[in-house]
Amino acid sequence: MILVLVETDAQGVTLTSREALSFARTLAERLGDQPVEAVATGPLPHPDGVLDHLAEQGVTMLHHADDERLAAYGGAAWAAAVVDAASSARLVIGSGTPRGMEVLAHVATRLDCLMAANVIAVEETDPLTVSRQVMGGGVFERMRLGGEVAVISVAGHAIDAVPAARPSTPAVRTYAPTLTDADLLTRVVRTEQAGGDDTSALTGAKVVVGAGRGAGSAEGFDDLLELKDLLGGALGVSRVVTSLGWRPHHEQVGQTGSRISPDLYIACGISGAIQHWAGCQSARKILAINTDPDAPMVTKAHYAVIGDLHEIVPAINAELRRRLG
Amino acid sequence: MTDVLVCIKRIPETSSQVMLSDDGMSVDARHVGHTVSAHEEAAVEIAIQLADASGGSATVLTLGPADAVEQLRDAVAVGCTRAVHIEADSEAFGPADVATAIADFVRGEDFGLVLVGNDAADTGDFQVGVRLAYALGRPVVTGISSVALDGDTITARGAGPDGDEVFELPSPAIIAIQEGGVTPRYPSIVGRMKAKKLPVETIATQVSPMTYRLGLTSPPEQPSTVEVLGEGPDAAKAVVDMLVGIGVVSS
């Protein structure tokens, strides 16, 4: 059996968890028709949506640790619930989100087995060998996962969430996991809304206007912010911009910032270093605006405009205002 | 008074292109400098601030080759007062091996807090902090960008899916730091002098690493397919036409 940790939201199963389910199903077929089962922790915001998504992904069983003590997130507590459902699992798989990573690291430690983080593909099934992103996605590493059980986190948006050829009717097993006091020690005690300018606005945006060192100064963002507003998007920046204190860190895109997947990323005055690319490579389309036609961001983009962003962005804003009336 | 340990890892400084060694087992770092993860720079800053605020000390540790002393000295230059080097061929070490080796050292000491980076910038395993916590029987939280100490209570804060999440846990604990909550300081001239002089404690490890990393490959070079829409402000019309074309703007 392959067990997939699913994260849930108001629609059902999150997109990255559905990607992990698709990854697990393809692997299960290659391993010779292993069933794929799912585990979810705590009260579900939208149970019917969860079951619909699991059916679409061909999941045969949902293990639901329906316990109020799991309503507040905690890595150790969630992992205890996952391990409870994993007794016959040969693989435990989740998505490479911050929570997914934390819970899976606990699971791997509790099961005393290997964990491969940020996996993008299965190379071989016997012995199980995977390929994963390292160096922020700039390099792939082949890793062997021996042993009776192993843990895999699937890199976000590295594979598509594809519905199964035949949908399933998942059975539901509700259970009370064994939780110790130590497991409950590291749960969230409160969540403070960051206001309208939090990271989720950036990660969920359909259009992200990106700005790098080319913005020139903290005062150089007016036109970029106007472009963002005209397109109803969010602002994302490079690490140079946050390090210089021009913009707050929650706007940073990249390996050590947010990973975004908008329909369009407009990268203005950003060179396209590997660590930045790690955060924006899932954008459907990229428009680079840069003085340097050879900048990696320009050569990797779908579209480019060569020149000074301080001349080009105001011109785009004027044209947009004209057309939007 | 809390003594804080912060763990850092020497990694090659790569930004636009990564060269691999001929055997494909590691990054060819002969022509690039070395650094530590951005998360670890933040962890060093937090360690120094907490040690200052509580009247304790900040110790920096790395497991790595002889050259990794360079990264220890960088951390001393900004304010760590003790440096520990577990000398080993870190390339062969997986996260479980690193955690075991660090735990062996920590058991003989009295740190109220051990800080690590969320994930190392090269291998990105995301495990050393968690595995270390289990080896020591201590609580752990990850993705934390700011930490406050009040006696034996640690308040840790990090970004969650619905806002800033706050954790409260008892010392001693392990915390994996995420960049963004603090601004790492630059070394002063006095700091650099101290760093040159401070003796580094070198210790050996009994851990013999497991080998399951089979090698590295670079992603295939993609030929550029960029469509240049124009140069300078005259390109604005072509840009907006493109925005309409891909459905980002409706006209």
Ligand SMILES: Cc1cc2nc3c(=O)[nH]c(=O)nc-3n(C[C@H](O)[C@H](O)[C@H](O)COP(=O)(O)OP(=O)(O)OC[C@H]3O[C@@H](n4cnc5c(N)ncnc54)[C@H](O)[C@@H]3O)c2cc1C
């Ligand atoms: C461990 C580690 C983690 C990191 N994590 C991240 C991360 O999460 N996110 C991140 O972004 N970086 C990260 N970095 C840093 C990364 O390596 C680069 O240094 C950074 O992304 C460069 O930012 P930049 O593109 O704004 O600046 P630069 O590389 O300096 O590029 C500026 C670009 O702007 C162009 N330009 C200049 N003036 C103009 C103008 N007037 N008009 C138009 N174009 C102009 C230039 O041609 C150039 O291409 C990390 C680095 C390390 C070592």
Ligand SMILES: Nc1ncnc2c1ncn2[C@@H]1O[C@H](COP(=O)(O)O)[C@@H](O)[C@H]1O
């Ligand atoms: N060789 C090492 N020496 C010291 N600390 C390390 C080493 N490897 C990893 N760490 C610490 O553990 C964190 C997470 O690493 P990883 O689990 O490998 O992604 C890093 O950010 C470091 O703080």
